[in-house]
Amino acid sequence: MTNAIWTLTLCLLTLAGLLVLRRQFPVAFWWLVGYPLVALRVLTTYRATMDACGLTVPASAVRRATARLVGREAAPVPPRRTFPRPTGAGLVMRLRMATGQAPEDFMASADRLRHAWAAHAVHIRPTKPGWLELRLIGWDVLADVRPPVRWRKGGGPLSLPLALRDDGHWHVRDFRTVPHELILGATQSGKSVYLRNLVCGLARQPVVLVGIDCKWGVELAPFAPRLSALADTPDRANDLLDVLLEEMEARYRLIGLSSAAGPDAVLTSDLWGLPEKVRPVPVVVVVDEVAELFLAASRDDEKRRDAMVTKLIRVAQLGRAAGIFLEVCGQRFGSELGKGATMLRAQLTGRICHRVNDESSANMALADISPEAALAATAIPSERPGVAIVGDSSGGWSRARSPHLTLDEAAAVCRATSALVPELPRLDAFRPVVTANTDGSTPSVTPAPTVRPVTE
Numbered sequence: 001m002t003n004a005i006w007t008l009t010l011c012l013l014t015l016a017g018l019l020v021l022r023r024q025f026p027v028a029f030w031w032l033v034g035y036p037l038v039a040l041r042v043l044t045t046y047r048a049t050m051d052a053c054g055l056t057v058p059a060s061a062v063r064r065a066t067a068r069l070v071g072r073e074a075a076p077v078p079p080r081r082t083f084p085r086p087t088g089a090g091l092v093m094r095l096r097m098a099t100g101q102a103p104e105d106f107m108a109s110a111d112r113l114r115h116a117w118a119a120h121a122v123h124i125r126p127t128k129p130g131w132l133e134l135r136l137i138g139w140d141v142l143a144d145v146r147p148p149v150r151w152r153k154g155g156g157p158l159s160l161p162l163a164l165r166d167d168g169h170w171h172v173r174d175f176r177t178v179p180h181e182l183i184l185g186a187t188q189s190g191k192s193v194y195l196r197n198l199v200c201g202l203a204r205q206p207v208v209l210v211g212i213d214c215k216w217g218v219e220l221a222p223f224a225p226r227l228s229a230l231a232d233t234p235d236r237a238n239d240l241l242d243v244l245l246e247e248m249e250a251r252y253r254l255i256g257l258s259s260a261a262g263p264d265a266v267l268t269s270d271l272w273g274l275p276e277k278v279r280p281v282p283v284v285v286v287v288d289e290v291a292e293l294f295l296a297a298s299r300d301d302e303k304r305r306d307a308m309v310t311k312l313i314r315v316a317q318l319g320r321a322a323g324i325f326l327e328v329c330g331q332r333f334g335s336e337l338g339k340g341a342t343m344l345r346a347q348l349t350g351r352i353c354h355r356v357n358d359e360s361s362a363n364m365a366l367a368d369i370s371p372e373a374a375l376a377a378t379a380i381p382s383e384r385p386g387v388a389i390v391g392d393s394s395g396g397w398s399r400a401r402s403p404h405l406t407l408d409e410a411a412a413v414c415r416a417t418s419a420l421v422p423e424l425p426r427l428d429a430f431r432p433v434v435t436a437n438t439d440g441s442t443p444s445v446t447p448a449p450t451v452r453p454v455t456e
Contacts, residue, residue: 026139026144027088030086030088030089030138030139031086034138034139035086035091035138038084038117038118038119038136038138039086039091041117041118042084042091042117042136043084046078046081047075047078049113049116049117050078050079051076051078052112052116053109053113053116054105054109055078055079055105055106056077056078057076057077057099058074058076058077059074059075059076060077077098079095079098079101080095080096081093081095081096081134087135087168089137089138089141089167089168090119090136090137090138090168091135091136092133092134092136093133093134094127094131094132095131095132095133095134096130096131097130097131097132103124103125103126106124106132110122110123110124117136119137119138120138120139120141121136121137121166121167122134122135122137123135123137123166123167135167135168137166137167137168141164141168142164142166142384142387142399142400142401145163145164145386145401145402145404146403147161147403157205158175158176158205158207158282158325159172159173159174159175160172160173160174160198160201162197162198162402163194163197163390163400163402164400164401164402165390165398165400166399166400167398171390171398171400173198173201173350175282175284175325176272176320178349178392179319179320179325179326179349180316180320180325180326180328180347180348180349180350181326181327181350181351181352182328182329182333182345182348182350182351182352182365183195183327183328183329183352183354184330184331184332184333184352184354184356184361184362184364184365185329185331185352185353185354185356185388186331186354186355186356186357187331188382188385189354189355189356189385189388190354190385190386190387190388190402191329191331191352191354192219192407193385193386193405194352194354194386194388194402195219195286195327196405196407196410197402198286198327199223199286199414200405200413202284203223203226203413203414203417203420204413204417205420206281206420206422207281207282207283207422208228208281208282208283208284208422208424208427209223209226209227209228209284209286209421210227210228210229210230210244210283210285210286210427210430211223211224211227211229211230211286211288212231212237212240212286212287212288212293213288213289214231214233214234214237214288214292214293215288215289215292216232217230217232217432219289220286220288221432222407222410222411222414223410223411223414224414224432225415225417225418225421225434226413226414226415226417226418226420227414227421228421228424228427228430229243229427229430229431229432230430230431230432231430234293234294234295234301234304234305234308235304236430237308238304238307239430240430241308241312241315242311243426243429243430244285244324245311245314245315246426247283247322247424247427248315248318248322248324251271251280251322251323251324252318252322254274254278254280255268255270255271255273255274255321255322258273258274258275258278269321270320270321270322270323271322272323281323281422281424282323282324283323283325283424284325284327285315285324285325285326286329287312287326287327287328287329288329288330289329289330289331290329290330290333291330291332292330293308294308294309306339306340309340310340312326312328312340312344313340313343313344313347316344316347316348317347326347326348328344328348331356331357331361332356332357332358332360332361332364333345333361333364333365334360334361334364345364345368346368349392350392351365351366351369351389351390351392352388352389352390352391353365353366353373353374353388353389354377354380354385354386354388355380355381355382355385355387356377356378359374359378362375362377365377365391366389366391369391369392369395369397370391370395370396370397373389373391373397376389376397376399384401386402386404387400388401388402418434
């Protein structure tokens with residue numbers, strides 16, 4: 001009797017330990033328990049599952065003839081597969097499609113495969129002609145997003161892992177590949193958390209950070225120790241954009257002079273071909289609450305708004321080669337920006353859409369990429385802040401979520417990296433003045449006065 005009690009107690013403790021492990025350490029639970037069970041299920045039911053989902057083809061003539069000789073009927077043939085390899089969030093197999101099959105056939109059956117193998121999700125993508133990659137996700141990876149240790153210091157120059165996608169891969173923001181980005185999201189949707197991860201990742205790199213926040217700087221002021229410039233009113237933002245255009249023009253002149261240096265000079269059409277010793281530091285311009293920047297209550301405001309939209313379009317069109325990049329954020333993006341809104345959006349090829357308040361904002365962000373992506377953005381639940389739809393100009397999209405980062409943690413990173421602020425004399429007039437508090441609280445920020453020419 002005592003042995004039975006001890007055995008039952010041990011079983012209960014083991015079960016409780018596995019439940020705790022699954023909740024607190026899902027990756028460890030997957031490697032120890034989840035992957036062996038799911039891989040065994042996939043291997044034992046693969047042929048029957050493919051046949052039930054209509055993903056098999058009739059047997060070849062040789063197989064049919066052989067089956068008739070032994071008095072059997074040749075079974076349909078499923079796609080050839082590789083052995084299921086484990087990943088950090090599931091498993092992956094490569095499938096060899098049979099003649100007559102298309103990737104769309106497998107994508108349409110992804111949900112049926114998910115239910116058949118009791119997986120959280122199944123993602124299928126073509127890799128090369130005739131081959132597919134089937135990625136099975138074991139659990140909801142977006143429930144608790146934690147950046148891997150190897151990514152905490154960034155993924156390389158101007159390359160930042162900012163959000164975990166629902167297929168287990170990280171969404172990497174590579175400025176040299178996608179120079180400009182549009183970030184939309186309602187209040188409490190997680191847009192600010194994504195922006196904090198972006199600023200903190202850039203703060204650790206030799207990059208000029210420029211902030212435009214017309215809500216009196218409340219969103220970007222905590223990052224002031226790392227900012228080279230901060231504009232907190234539309235008038236100052238207008239002046240700052242003029243300075244950025246002057247900087248862009250000077251960089252283009254530098255690129256042109258380097259190409260005309262002589263017959264032995266290396267020809268280049270952008271900043272990255274210049275020698276490192278003369279190459280200017282990249283500039284990232286963060287525009288927060290873009291709707292506040294372009295609100296117009298009078299005709300003069302409308303003229304200023306149209307002028308600023310035109311300047312942003314010029315920066316977006318010509319900034320990549322000069323190493324000047326745009327991050328435009330807001331709760332909505334629409335006709336309030338004036339007649340240049342559509343042209344500006346066309347230059348912002350990176351798209352991040354969190355939960356929005358209206359369908360038109362989701363369409364403005366994602367409808368030109370994929371109508372399905374816009375529908376997915378409108379279906380983001382309010383109880384899952386941080387979940388967003390990530391899209392790009394290629395038409396691909398996926399769900400993603402940023403690691404949670406508090407404002408205090410982000411401000412601490414900016415204070416710790418304040419010594420990395422590059423020298424850029426043109427922006428000195430817009431450099432925020434940070435006053436340290438003796439009680440250890442958040443330092444106060446006073447925008448530097450704008451230098452204006454003396455007029456008679």
